[in-house]
Amino acid sequence: MSIHRSSIAAPPDGPAAHVDLIKESHERCTALGLTRIERPDYEPLMRSDLNDARERNRKLHTHAAPVMELLLEQIAGTQSMIVLTDAHGTILHSVGDEEFVTRAGKVALSPGVNWAEHSKGTNAIGTALFAERPTLVHAEEHFMHANQFLTCSAAPIFDPRGNMLGVLDVSGDHRAYHQHTMGLVRMSARMIENHWLNDHCANRLRLHFHSRPEFIGTLLEGIVVVGADGKLQGANRSALDQLGLSGVALRNQTLTSLFGTTVAALVDHFRSPLALPMKLMLADGRQFLANARMDWATLAFMPPGPQSAESAPLVLTPQPPQAQPQPPGATQVFAQPGVAAPPQAPSGPLPTGLAYLQTGDVQIEAVVQKARRIINRDIPLLILGETGTGKELLAHAVHQESNRSKQPFVAVNCASIPESLIEAELFGYEEGAFTGARRKGATGRIVQANGGTLFLDEIGDMPLPLQARLLRVLQERCVTPLGSGKSIAVDIAVIGATHRNLREMIQRGEFREDLYYRLNGLVLRLPPLRERSDLSLVAQRILANECPQGAPRISAEVMALFQRCDWPGNIRQLANVLRTAAVMAAGEPQITQAHLSDDFLEDVRRLAQQQQAAALAAAAQAQAQPAMAQPVAVAMPAGPAAAPFAAPGGAVPPVAAYAGAGYPGGYPAGTVLGGQPATPMAGTPAAALPGQPPSARTLHEQEITMIQAALDAAGGNISEASKRLGISRNTIYRKLRWNRPESDVS
Numbered sequence: 001m002s003i004h005r006s007s008i009a010a011p012p013d014g015p016a017a018h019v020d021l022i023k024e025s026h027e028r029c030t031a032l033g034l035t036r037i038e039r040p041d042y043e044p045l046m047r048s049d050l051n052d053a054r055e056r057n058r059k060l061h062t063h064a065a066p067v068m069e070l071l072l073e074q075i076a077g078t079q080s081m082i083v084l085t086d087a088h089g090t091i092l093h094s095v096g097d098e099e100f101v102t103r104a105g106k107v108a109l110s111p112g113v114n115w116a117e118h119s120k121g122t123n124a125i126g127t128a129l130f131a132e133r134p135t136l137v138h139a140e141e142h143f144m145h146a147n148q149f150l151t152c153s154a155a156p157i158f159d160p161r162g163n164m165l166g167v168l169d170v171s172g173d174h175r176a177y178h179q180h181t182m183g184l185v186r187m188s189a190r191m192i193e194n195h196w197l198n199d200h201c202a203n204r205l206r207l208h209f210h211s212r213p214e215f216i217g218t219l220l221e222g223i224v225v226v227g228a229d230g231k232l233q234g235a236n237r238s239a240l241d242q243l244g245l246s247g248v249a250l251r252n253q254t255l256t257s258l259f260g261t262t263v264a265a266l267v268d269h270f271r272s273p274l275a276l277p278m279k280l281m282l283a284d285g286r287q288f289l290a291n292a293r294m295d296w297a298t299l300a301f302m303p304p305g306p307q308s309a310e311s312a313p314l315v316l317t318p319q320p321p322q323a324q325p326q327p328p329g330a331t332q333v334f335a336q337p338g339v340a341a342p343p344q345a346p347s348g349p350l351p352t353g354l355a356y357l358q359t360g361d362v363q364i365e366a367v368v369q370k371a372r373r374i375i376n377r378d379i380p381l382l383i384l385g386e387t388g389t390g391k392e393l394l395a396h397a398v399h400q401e402s403n404r405s406k407q408p409f410v411a412v413n414c415a416s417i418p419e420s421l422i423e424a425e426l427f428g429y430e431e432g433a434f435t436g437a438r439r440k441g442a443t444g445r446i447v448q449a450n451g452g453t454l455f456l457d458e459i460g461d462m463p464l465p466l467q468a469r470l471l472r473v474l475q476e477r478c479v480t481p482l483g484s485g486k487s488i489a490v491d492i493a494v495i496g497a498t499h500r501n502l503r504e505m506i507q508r509g510e511f512r513e514d515l516y517y518r519l520n521g522l523v524l525r526l527p528p529l530r531e532r533s534d535l536s537l538v539a540q541r542i543l544a545n546e547c548p549q550g551a552p553r554i555s556a557e558v559m560a561l562f563q564r565c566d567w568p569g570n571i572r573q574l575a576n577v578l579r580t581a582a583v584m585a586a587g588e589p590q591i592t593q594a595h596l597s598d599d600f601l602e603d604v605r606r607l608a609q610q611q612q613a614a615a616l617a618a619a620a621q622a623q624a625q626p627a628m629a630q631p632v633a634v635a636m637p638a639g640p641a642a643a644p645f646a647a648p649g650g651a652v653p654p655v656a657a658y659a660g661a662g663y664p665g666g667y668p669a670g671t672v673l674g675g676q677p678a679t680p681m682a683g684t685p686a687a688a689l690p691g692q693p694p695s696a697r698t699l700h701e702q703e704i705t706m707i708q709a710a711l712d713a714a715g716g717n718i719s720e721a722s723k724r725l726g727i728s729r730n731t732i733y734r735k736l737r738w739n740r741p742e743s744d745v746s
């Protein structure tokens with residue numbers, strides 16, 4: 001049974017446009033010298049060339065494969081097949097009804113064969129490629145007689161900049177034509193485009209919008225990609241449709257020119273995890289609601305929002321190309337508007353990659369030299385170090401300097417993902433793989449990293465059963481998503497990182513020895529900030545990065561304070577402190593104590609008290625020891641102005657006397673912190689348990705106490721507490737979750 005052309009349902013552009021499209025295609029074929037009875041060119045690509053083409057289009061297939069599987073379910077039993085081609089019309093992959101696939105093979109509708117118009121005449125794939133729009137070619141609409149048993153629906157797949165990536169097509173027996181097929185193919189192509197966009201622009205700010213909020217998060221949502229300078233860099237098809245713009249017209253717009261807002265306003269609005277969608281309005285009055293998405297790593301580089309409602313909104317400072325290269329992983333830099341350039345401009349462009357990390361410390365220098373030697377050598381790297389020491393930055397720098405730099409760098413924090421979800425996150429899953437799984441399934445992070453680098457942060461927190469699966473992936477270089485029988489080949493460089501002592505974990509049976517040896521081709525240990533000799537240069541580099549138009553100096557008093565701090569949050573904490581200070585000091589030539597946040601000064605004060613208390617207790621214990629009489633208990637006074645320490649059995653000299661004497665690890669004589677003399681406080685970690693010298697308290701216990709105190713001060717708000725402590729929210733969760741002594745990194 002053949003279907004009359006005019007009865008073909010739902011051609012993408014209406015019946016008249018469809019007739020014209022086919023007519024023009026036939027004319028092109030005639031002009032190309034093709035004839036209708038011509039024996040089609042059946043010559044497929046050689047196997048090796050097909051493999052090359054598949055390799056070149058691996059990412060397209062990665063994003064298309066789950067969508068094709070889903071589509072296959074919808075068309076099962078309809079005598080049809082699904083075809084994915086590259087941007088030239090060469091078939092890369094096909095799946096479908098076995099019987100029909102064999103029939104289609106007779107007209108060379110199979111991998112390795114090119115279906116561009118010039119080789120196969122009018123057909124949905126070739127004509128969609130030419131017309132750059134979804135195309136239906138039914139039965140005798142095919143130019144060549146041999147293909148007229150087919151009905152084919154094809155949709156081109158574009159990247160966010162409008163570049164053609166390939167074509168998705170469903171071809172079937174023309175007698176089994178179904179009017180919904182074209183719609184399914186168009187939807188599937190959009191899904192692939194959205195996957196591609198979200199993956200490739202993961203590090204960039206994306207706005208997901210629609211005029212109806214319930215459509216945000218669906219296939220109908222518009223997505224625009226926003227650059228650090230506020231320029232719109234790309235969009236999905238639904239965005240262009242909703243905005244009524246072409247891709248080129250969209251890329252000539254900025255957030256301000258199109259929606260009347262700024263990146264800073266967006267960042268500020270969405271900083272709260274509970275933020276509602278933001279209202280955006282076009283110049284013609286049309287309104288949309290938008291959610292913003294971006295990688296957490298990107299957000300980590302953004303400064304806190306405006307300090308108060310009255311303060312001027314933060315604006316993005318455009319960076320001159322090449323003038324201020326970003327450190328590895330950094331994306332955006334903010335400054336206050338209207339601020340005169342501070343007198344101390346950075347002397348030159350900041351180095352990038354591993355060179356960014358070289359600030360003169362000998363331990364770091366050794367780390368960088370060793371890291372350089374293994375670049376492109378297929379040697380797995382394991383980075384050890386406390387939280388915030390720059391493990392991810394180092395991993396990113398290694399990736400940047402490798403020949404994988406153009407491919408994705410995918411970071412997974414094994415400690416921040418609930419144990420039950422790590423497997424799905426890493427390996428991906430098929431539709432219906434487990435209760436609560438997204439209907440369409442998901443690509444795992446390992447597959448997303450294909451061709452690039454997978455950074456497994458906090459690898460020591462990976463549950464044992466998953467360690468076995470990860471080991472298999474590393475050995476066999478292929479991944480099998482949950483609920484799938486098929487494995488996907490992957491080519492990844494793996495960098496692991498942890499703050500834990502993996503050797504001890506192996507001994508306790510908590511970490512697989514075989515995985516450990518797979519991961520530790522080279523082990524690099526990043527020293528904590530308190531052990532580094534380059535604090536001053538690191539601080540200046542962070543400031544230069546924060547204030548591209550000229551960084552303020554750090555006053556000697558502040559630097560002296562920094563030098564004495566023990567930085568439990570390491571460089572992350574330092575960066576947070578400097579970021580706030582730079583905003584407070586805007587327009588002034590140097591950062592003084594007055595620009596430091598009270599939280600930080602409070603922490604420094606508390607630390608000084610702990611150190612003094614520890615020293616006092618040690619001294620008291622030393623005094624008590626000859627008599628072997630009583631255990632030492634140090635009672636802390638109730639507040640800063642309270643009486644000096646008292647130890648059982650006798651008066652202990654006032655703190656001031658000790659401070660004045662200049663205690664080892666404490667403050668030198670006469671040091672004044674935050675305008676007040678350093679004095680002890682009740683409830684500090686150094687308030688030792690009776691019968692136990694403070695030094696016997698583990699670092700972990702002290703950390704827990706500090707975290708608890710910060711949480712109390714922040715009213716239980718973990719984000720706020722993490723800001724105050726300068727450690728990540730994950731670290732807080734982790735430390736509270738494992739509220740037991742942790743082993744230090746060896």
Ligand SMILES: Nc1ncnc2c1ncn2[C@@H]1O[C@H](COP(=O)(O)OP(=O)(O)OP(=O)(O)O)[C@@H](O)[C@H]1O
Pocket residue numbers: 300301356357385386387388389390391392393394457499538541542571572573575728731
């Ligand atoms: N050498 C450096 N110079 C400037 N900034 C740095 C340096 N090292 C780290 N940082 C900054 O410190 C912060 C923490 O770094 P990073 O996330 O790499 O640490 P991490 O060790 O991976 O932390 P965690 O263990 O908590 O995941 C980031 O903002 C990073 O940019």
